[in-house]
Amino acid sequence: MQCADAISSRAVIIDTEAVAAPREHQKRVLRNEGDPEQSVEEMLTHEFRHLFMAEKIVAVNKKDAEILKENGFPNVGVLGHMQKALPHSPGWDARRDILFLGAMHDIDSPNVDSLAWFSSQVLPLLDGRLPDDVKFTVCGYINPKVDLKPLTKNPRVNLLGRVPDVGPVYDRHRIFVAPTRFAAGIPYKIHEAAAHGLPIVASSILCEQVGWTPGEDMLSVSTTDPQAFADAIVRLYEDKVLWESIREHELARMRDDHSHQKYLEQLKALLSF
Incomplete structure:
Protein backbone atom coordinates (compact mmCIF):
# COMPACT_ATOMS: atom_id res chain seq x y z
CA MET A 1 0.00 0.00 0.00
CA GLN A 83 -29.91 -16.97 -6.22
CA LYS A 84 -32.70 -18.56 -8.22
CA ALA A 85 -35.87 -19.41 -6.36
CA LEU A 86 -36.95 -22.95 -7.15
CA PRO A 87 -40.30 -23.02 -8.96
CA HIS A 88 -41.43 -26.11 -7.08
CA SER A 89 -40.49 -27.63 -3.73
CA PRO A 90 -42.27 -29.80 -1.14
CA GLY A 91 -44.98 -28.18 1.00
CA TRP A 92 -45.59 -28.19 4.76
CA ASP A 93 -47.17 -31.66 4.91
CA ALA A 94 -44.27 -33.32 3.07
CA ARG A 95 -41.60 -31.88 5.37
CA ARG A 96 -40.38 -32.71 8.84
CA ASP A 97 -37.57 -31.85 11.28
CA ILE A 98 -35.33 -28.83 11.90
CA LEU A 99 -32.20 -28.07 9.86
CA PHE A 100 -28.95 -26.32 10.75
CA LEU A 101 -26.52 -26.06 7.84
CA GLY A 102 -23.01 -24.60 7.79
CA ALA A 103 -19.35 -25.51 7.51
CA MET A 104 -17.43 -26.04 10.77
CA HIS A 105 -13.92 -25.08 9.71
CA ASP A 106 -12.54 -24.29 13.16
CA ILE A 107 -13.69 -23.90 16.75
CA ASP A 108 -13.52 -20.10 16.43
CA SER A 109 -15.99 -19.94 13.54
CA PRO A 110 -19.46 -18.33 13.80
CA ASN A 111 -21.10 -21.63 12.82
CA VAL A 112 -19.48 -23.60 15.63
CA ASP A 113 -20.29 -20.84 18.11
CA SER A 114 -23.94 -20.65 17.06
CA LEU A 115 -24.36 -24.43 17.09
CA ALA A 116 -22.89 -24.64 20.60
CA TRP A 117 -25.22 -21.89 21.83
CA PHE A 118 -28.29 -23.40 20.17
CA SER A 119 -27.66 -26.97 21.32
CA SER A 120 -27.06 -25.97 24.93
CA GLN A 121 -29.51 -23.08 25.35
CA VAL A 122 -32.39 -23.62 22.91
CA LEU A 123 -32.64 -27.30 22.02
CA PRO A 124 -33.52 -28.43 25.58
CA LEU A 125 -36.41 -25.94 25.59
CA LEU A 126 -38.06 -27.83 22.73
CA ASP A 127 -38.53 -30.96 24.85
CA GLY A 128 -42.16 -31.41 25.75
CA ARG A 129 -43.22 -28.86 23.13
CA LEU A 130 -42.30 -30.68 19.93
CA PRO A 131 -42.66 -34.47 19.53
CA ASP A 132 -39.59 -36.43 20.57
CA ASP A 133 -39.19 -37.82 17.05
CA VAL A 134 -38.73 -34.34 15.56
CA LYS A 135 -35.03 -34.32 14.77
CA PHE A 136 -32.47 -31.52 14.71
CA THR A 137 -30.21 -32.14 11.72
CA VAL A 138 -26.70 -30.68 11.54
CA CYS A 139 -25.43 -30.65 7.96
CA GLY A 140 -22.13 -29.39 6.53
CA TYR A 141 -18.39 -29.95 6.48
CA ILE A 142 -16.87 -30.70 9.89
CA ASN A 143 -13.14 -30.21 10.37
CA PRO A 144 -11.70 -33.24 12.25
CA LYS A 145 -10.38 -30.79 14.84
CA VAL A 146 -13.95 -29.72 15.65
CA ASP A 147 -15.45 -32.29 18.01
CA LEU A 148 -19.23 -32.42 17.71
CA LYS A 149 -19.61 -35.92 19.15
CA PRO A 150 -21.06 -34.58 22.44
CA LEU A 151 -24.08 -33.43 20.41
CA THR A 152 -24.92 -37.01 19.53
CA LYS A 153 -25.74 -37.70 23.18
CA ASN A 154 -28.97 -35.82 22.57
CA PRO A 155 -31.41 -38.26 20.90
CA ARG A 156 -32.97 -35.40 18.97
CA VAL A 157 -29.70 -34.59 17.13
CA ASN A 158 -28.93 -36.07 13.72
CA LEU A 159 -25.30 -35.27 12.89
CA LEU A 160 -25.40 -35.61 9.10
CA GLY A 161 -22.10 -33.94 8.18
CA ARG A 162 -21.11 -33.11 4.63
CA VAL A 163 -23.33 -34.28 1.76
CA PRO A 164 -22.74 -34.23 -2.02
CA ASP A 165 -26.04 -32.44 -2.70
CA VAL A 166 -27.79 -30.18 -0.18
CA GLY A 167 -30.95 -29.89 -2.28
CA PRO A 168 -32.67 -33.02 -0.95
CA VAL A 169 -31.66 -32.04 2.60
CA TYR A 170 -33.34 -28.66 2.28
CA ASP A 171 -36.41 -30.25 0.68
CA ARG A 172 -37.19 -32.73 3.44
CA HIS A 173 -36.91 -30.36 6.43
CA ARG A 174 -39.73 -28.13 7.65
CA ILE A 175 -37.80 -25.19 9.11
CA PHE A 176 -34.27 -23.82 8.98
CA VAL A 177 -32.50 -22.28 11.99
CA ALA A 178 -29.59 -19.83 11.85
CA PRO A 179 -28.76 -18.72 15.42
CA THR A 180 -25.62 -16.80 14.41
CA ARG A 181 -24.26 -14.55 17.17
CA PHE A 182 -21.54 -12.72 15.18
CA ALA A 183 -21.29 -12.37 11.41
CA ALA A 184 -20.27 -10.24 8.44
CA GLY A 185 -21.03 -10.11 4.74
CA ILE A 186 -23.78 -12.20 3.16
CA PRO A 187 -25.29 -15.14 5.07
CA TYR A 188 -25.49 -17.27 1.93
CA LYS A 189 -27.21 -20.12 3.75
CA ILE A 190 -30.22 -17.84 4.44
CA HIS A 191 -30.68 -17.15 0.75
CA GLU A 192 -30.12 -20.78 -0.20
CA ALA A 193 -32.67 -22.04 2.32
CA ALA A 194 -35.16 -19.42 1.15
CA ALA A 195 -34.63 -20.39 -2.49
CA HIS A 196 -35.59 -23.95 -1.55
CA GLY A 197 -38.81 -22.74 0.06
CA LEU A 198 -37.64 -23.50 3.59
CA PRO A 199 -38.95 -20.99 6.20
CA ILE A 200 -36.35 -19.62 8.59
CA VAL A 201 -35.88 -18.73 12.24
CA ALA A 202 -32.70 -16.67 12.47
CA SER A 203 -30.89 -14.32 14.78
CA SER A 204 -31.73 -10.63 14.52
CA ILE A 205 -28.13 -10.06 13.35
CA LEU A 206 -28.71 -12.12 10.20
CA CYS A 207 -32.12 -10.59 9.54
CA GLU A 208 -30.51 -7.16 9.61
CA GLN A 209 -27.72 -8.30 7.30
CA VAL A 210 -30.10 -9.48 4.57
CA GLY A 211 -32.41 -6.51 5.12
CA TRP A 212 -35.57 -8.57 5.52
CA THR A 213 -38.72 -7.73 7.47
CA PRO A 214 -38.93 -9.67 10.78
CA GLY A 215 -42.16 -11.65 11.14
CA GLU A 216 -42.85 -11.39 7.42
CA ASP A 217 -39.83 -12.71 5.52
CA MET A 218 -38.49 -14.77 8.45
CA LEU A 219 -38.92 -15.08 12.19
CA SER A 220 -36.11 -13.09 13.79
CA VAL A 221 -35.05 -13.42 17.43
CA SER A 222 -32.22 -12.04 19.54
CA THR A 223 -29.72 -14.67 20.63
CA THR A 224 -29.81 -13.12 24.09
CA ASP A 225 -33.22 -14.77 24.59
CA PRO A 226 -33.13 -18.59 24.21
CA GLN A 227 -36.76 -18.94 25.29
CA ALA A 228 -37.96 -16.57 22.59
CA PHE A 229 -35.90 -18.47 20.02
CA ALA A 230 -37.48 -21.76 21.11
CA ASP A 231 -40.94 -20.17 21.02
CA ALA A 232 -40.37 -18.98 17.45
CA ILE A 233 -39.28 -22.46 16.35
CA VAL A 234 -42.35 -24.14 17.84
CA ARG A 235 -44.65 -21.51 16.38
CA LEU A 236 -43.24 -21.78 12.85
CA TYR A 237 -43.01 -25.57 12.99
CA GLU A 238 -46.65 -26.06 14.02
CA ASP A 239 -48.49 -23.17 12.33
CA LYS A 240 -49.08 -24.14 8.70
CA VAL A 241 -50.64 -20.79 7.78
CA LEU A 242 -47.67 -18.85 9.16
CA TRP A 243 -45.26 -21.32 7.54
CA GLU A 244 -46.81 -20.83 4.11
CA SER A 245 -46.87 -17.04 4.50
CA ILE A 246 -43.17 -16.88 5.44
CA ARG A 247 -42.34 -19.21 2.58
CA GLU A 248 -44.12 -17.05 0.00
CA HIS A 249 -42.46 -13.87 1.26
CA GLU A 250 -38.95 -15.31 1.21
CA LEU A 251 -39.41 -16.77 -2.27
CA ALA A 252 -40.55 -13.34 -3.43
CA ARG A 253 -37.38 -11.86 -1.90
CA MET A 254 -35.30 -14.25 -3.97
CA ARG A 255 -37.15 -13.42 -7.18
CA ASP A 256 -37.07 -9.65 -6.61
CA ASP A 257 -33.65 -9.11 -5.04
CA HIS A 258 -31.41 -11.88 -6.37
CA SER A 259 -32.46 -12.52 -9.94
CA HIS A 260 -30.05 -12.58 -12.88
Missing part, protein backbone atom coordinates in the same frame (compact mmCIF):
# COMPACT_ATOMS: atom_id res chain seq x y z
CA GLN A 2 3.03 2.34 0.16
CA CYS A 3 2.82 2.78 -3.62
CA ALA A 4 -0.85 3.77 -3.54
CA ASP A 5 -0.11 7.34 -4.74
CA ALA A 6 1.25 5.93 -8.01
CA ILE A 7 -2.01 4.15 -8.80
CA SER A 8 -4.57 5.92 -10.92
CA SER A 9 -7.64 6.11 -8.72
CA ARG A 10 -9.98 5.84 -11.70
CA ALA A 11 -8.59 2.39 -12.39
CA VAL A 12 -9.33 0.99 -8.94
CA ILE A 13 -12.54 -0.63 -7.71
CA ILE A 14 -12.21 -2.21 -4.27
CA ASP A 15 -14.44 -5.12 -3.29
CA THR A 16 -14.72 -5.11 0.51
CA GLU A 17 -16.14 -8.70 0.54
CA ALA A 18 -17.48 -7.92 4.03
CA VAL A 19 -17.12 -5.20 6.64
CA ALA A 20 -15.41 -7.21 9.35
CA ALA A 21 -15.09 -4.82 12.30
CA PRO A 22 -18.67 -5.21 13.64
CA ARG A 23 -18.34 -9.01 13.53
CA GLU A 24 -15.02 -8.93 15.36
CA HIS A 25 -16.42 -6.54 17.97
CA GLN A 26 -19.49 -8.76 18.51
CA LYS A 27 -17.23 -11.76 19.04
CA ARG A 28 -15.01 -9.87 21.50
CA VAL A 29 -18.02 -8.78 23.55
CA LEU A 30 -19.44 -12.32 23.64
CA ARG A 31 -16.13 -13.84 24.73
CA ASN A 32 -14.70 -10.97 26.76
CA GLU A 33 -11.65 -10.93 24.49
CA GLY A 34 -9.47 -8.26 22.93
CA ASP A 35 -9.05 -4.66 23.96
CA PRO A 36 -12.21 -3.62 25.84
CA GLU A 37 -11.36 0.04 25.25
CA GLN A 38 -11.23 -0.24 21.45
CA SER A 39 -14.52 0.89 19.94
CA VAL A 40 -16.16 -0.30 16.74
CA GLU A 41 -15.46 3.12 15.25
CA GLU A 42 -11.72 2.74 15.88
CA MET A 43 -11.77 -0.74 14.36
CA LEU A 44 -13.60 0.57 11.28
CA THR A 45 -11.08 3.38 10.85
CA HIS A 46 -8.29 0.83 10.78
CA GLU A 47 -10.18 -1.50 8.44
CA PHE A 48 -10.96 1.30 5.96
CA ARG A 49 -7.53 2.95 6.05
CA HIS A 50 -6.64 2.00 2.44
CA LEU A 51 -9.97 2.76 0.76
CA PHE A 52 -9.00 6.33 -0.12
CA MET A 53 -7.41 5.07 -3.37
CA ALA A 54 -10.64 3.63 -4.81
CA GLU A 55 -12.80 5.29 -7.40
CA LYS A 56 -15.60 2.96 -6.35
CA ILE A 57 -16.11 0.60 -3.43
CA VAL A 58 -18.19 -2.57 -3.59
CA ALA A 59 -20.27 -3.66 -0.60
CA VAL A 60 -22.14 -6.96 -0.46
CA ASN A 61 -25.31 -5.58 1.13
CA LYS A 62 -27.05 -2.33 2.04
CA LYS A 63 -25.98 -2.55 5.67
CA ASP A 64 -22.29 -2.60 4.79
CA ALA A 65 -22.84 0.18 2.24
CA GLU A 66 -24.42 2.37 4.93
CA ILE A 67 -21.47 1.75 7.27
CA LEU A 68 -19.02 2.78 4.55
CA LYS A 69 -20.98 5.94 3.76
CA GLU A 70 -21.22 6.86 7.43
CA ASN A 71 -17.42 6.63 7.56
CA GLY A 72 -16.84 9.08 4.73
CA PHE A 73 -17.00 6.91 1.60
CA PRO A 74 -19.93 8.05 -0.59
CA ASN A 75 -18.65 6.17 -3.68
CA VAL A 76 -20.21 2.86 -2.66
CA GLY A 77 -22.22 0.40 -4.73
CA VAL A 78 -23.89 -2.85 -3.71
CA LEU A 79 -23.27 -6.15 -5.47
CA GLY A 80 -24.71 -9.22 -3.82
CA HIS A 81 -25.15 -12.52 -5.65
CA MET A 82 -27.62 -14.39 -7.79
CA GLN A 261 -31.51 -9.27 -14.10
CA LYS A 262 -31.07 -7.59 -10.70
CA TYR A 263 -27.45 -8.73 -10.53
CA LEU A 264 -26.69 -7.34 -14.00
CA GLU A 265 -28.25 -4.00 -13.07
CA GLN A 266 -26.08 -3.78 -9.96
CA LEU A 267 -22.95 -4.71 -11.90
CA LYS A 268 -23.62 -2.15 -14.65
CA ALA A 269 -24.14 0.57 -12.05
CA LEU A 270 -20.77 -0.24 -10.46
CA LEU A 271 -18.95 -0.11 -13.80
CA SER A 272 -20.46 3.18 -14.96
CA PHE A 273 -18.01 6.03 -14.22
